[in-house]
Amino acid sequence: MSSSTSARPRLFRRSSWAEWKQVTDILRQETVGGMLLLAGAVLALVWANSPWSAAYTSLRELTIGPAALHLNLSVSAWAADGLLAIFFFVVGLELKREFVVGDLRDPRRAAVPVVAALGGVAMPAVIYAAINWGDTEALRGWAVPTATDIAFAVAVLAVVGRHLPSALRTFLLTLAVVDDLVAILIIAVFYTDELSVLPLLLFLVPLAVFALLVQRRVRSWWLLIPLAVTAWALLHASGVHATVAGVALGFAVPARKREGESAGLAEHFEHRWRPVSAGIAVPIFAFLAAGVTIGGLDGFGAALGDRVAIGIIAGLVLGKVIGILGSTYLMARFTRAELDGELAWIDVFGMAVLGGIGFTVSLLVGELAFGSGSGREEHVKLAILCGSLLAALIATVVLRLRNRVYRRISEEETRDENADGIPDVYQEEDTAAGTDSQAGAQNQP
Numbered sequence: 001m002s003s004s005t006s007a008r009p010r011l012f013r014r015s016s017w018a019e020w021k022q023v024t025d026i027l028r029q030e031t032v033g034g035m036l037l038l039a040g041a042v043l044a045l046v047w048a049n050s051p052w053s054a055a056y057t058s059l060r061e062l063t064i065g066p067a068a069l070h071l072n073l074s075v076s077a078w079a080a081d082g083l084l085a086i087f088f089f090v091v092g093l094e095l096k097r098e099f100v101v102g103d104l105r106d107p108r109r110a111a112v113p114v115v116a117a118l119g120g121v122a123m124p125a126v127i128y129a130a131i132n133w134g135d136t137e138a139l140r141g142w143a144v145p146t147a148t149d150i151a152f153a154v155a156v157l158a159v160v161g162r163h164l165p166s167a168l169r170t171f172l173l174t175l176a177v178v179d180d181l182v183a184i185l186i187i188a189v190f191y192t193d194e195l196s197v198l199p200l201l202l203f204l205v206p207l208a209v210f211a212l213l214v215q216r217r218v219r220s221w222w223l224l225i226p227l228a229v230t231a232w233a234l235l236h237a238s239g240v241h242a243t244v245a246g247v248a249l250g251f252a253v254p255a256r257k258r259e260g261e262s263a264g265l266a267e268h269f270e271h272r273w274r275p276v277s278a279g280i281a282v283p284i285f286a287f288l289a290a291g292v293t294i295g296g297l298d299g300f301g302a303a304l305g306d307r308v309a310i311g312i313i314a315g316l317v318l319g320k321v322i323g324i325l326g327s328t329y330l331m332a333r334f335t336r337a338e339l340d341g342e343l344a345w346i347d348v349f350g351m352a353v354l355g356g357i358g359f360t361v362s363l364l365v366g367e368l369a370f371g372s373g374s375g376r377e378e379h380v381k382l383a384i385l386c387g388s389l390l391a392a393l394i395a396t397v398v399l400r401l402r403n404r405v406y407r408r409i410s411e412e413e414t415r416d417e418n419a420d421g422i423p424d425v426y427q428e429e430d431t432a433a434g435t436d437s438q439a440g441a442q443n444q445p
């Protein structure tokens with residue numbers, strides 16, 4: 001009986017030491033980026049609701065760029081199409097690394113966060129569609145509440161969840177990465193209104209040359225950046241949202257390291273470009289996208305009377321929780337798995353609530369669904385802000401309730417009695433794994 005119980009699979013097992021170092025580095029940068037994102041959003045809200053709000057609107061609508069290349073875009077469009085391409089390039093690099101050399105290469109470890117992410121995308125869309133059923137225009141926004149903003153979520157963790165166990169942090173990051181992949185697919189498939197075939201085919205040329213160069217380990221910025229910009233411009237001209245170019249370019253970068261390399265090229269580029277994405281691109285986009293009038297007739301009152309806003313808030317706060325928690329619970333039931341160590345289902349609930357913080361990509365999808373300057377733009381932004389803040393507040397309460405348990409787990413995970421820079425728990429697990437494999441080999445006939 002005891003052997004069968006011990007052989008049961010476990011959810012949220014601790015990752016490898018190498019993977020946790022990578023996750024820690026990513027979360028550290030995303031924490032700083034999340035703080036800057038929040039600062040940009042707050043500044044936009046203050047400015048948009050000040051006596052100088054007209055200046056903010058004029059800045060967002062200022063048009064720059066070469067008209068001959070159809071790139072005479074507003075500043076806000078440059079942020080959404082251009083700067084977010086850098087964000088999605090980093091997402092592409094992260095996905096490539098995770099699926100090739102990270103924990104997601106193991107289907108058993110990848111199954112839970114992947115299924116949870118898919119549930120966390122499907123259920124908010126279902127709830128939004130149910131609330132707005134019968135309104136064809138409103139249904140265009142079904143994808144707005146499906147996204148999770150990892151930078152915003154990690155910023156919340158930095159304040160209230162500093163001792164969160166490594167397995168839960170890895171789960172949240174992996175879930176957000178898969179969520180971003182699904183978001184890109186949704187943008188490419190459902191929010192491409194007009195498609196020009198010739199620019200789309202021409203886009204493949206600089207993409208192929210870029211892929212050939214990086215496969216040969218070329219790192220020269222003066223070669224790669226012009227190719228990337230050309231690919232971006234051609235995809236923009238094709239009608240497909242230009243941020244998709246970022247993911248395509250990220251996927252083209254090899255993740256496996258060759259002999260003599262300390263890290264794969266995808267990890268190297270991710271290390272270089274993540275600070276640009278988290279520290280510059282996303283905060284500027286948030287600043288230019290989050291400015292919305294809160295008071296007056298066009299503020300909360302009008303927004304709460306719009307089923308679109310209600311659907312977005314319900315999708316983020318309820319849909320994400322039901323989708324992520326429900327999918328994870330079903331995975332546990334079907335695989336007869338149990339939670340690892342001292343973790344409980346309230347911890348999974350906390351991660352599911354954090355998944356309801358959808359800001360950056362939700363704002364982007366909102367603009368694609370209803371158009372910048374449309375009548376519902378303000379309502380969509382207010383709903384995203386309200387839903388994300390409500391999810392952050394609920395997550396704060398849940399994480400605080402479990403803080404004593406998290407602190408105890410964190411002390412175990414960071415204990416390093418031999419002072420070799422590697423926590424003892426990871427060395428003990430490696431030793432145990434080696435002993436089990438030797439015992440298995442000896443038992444072979």
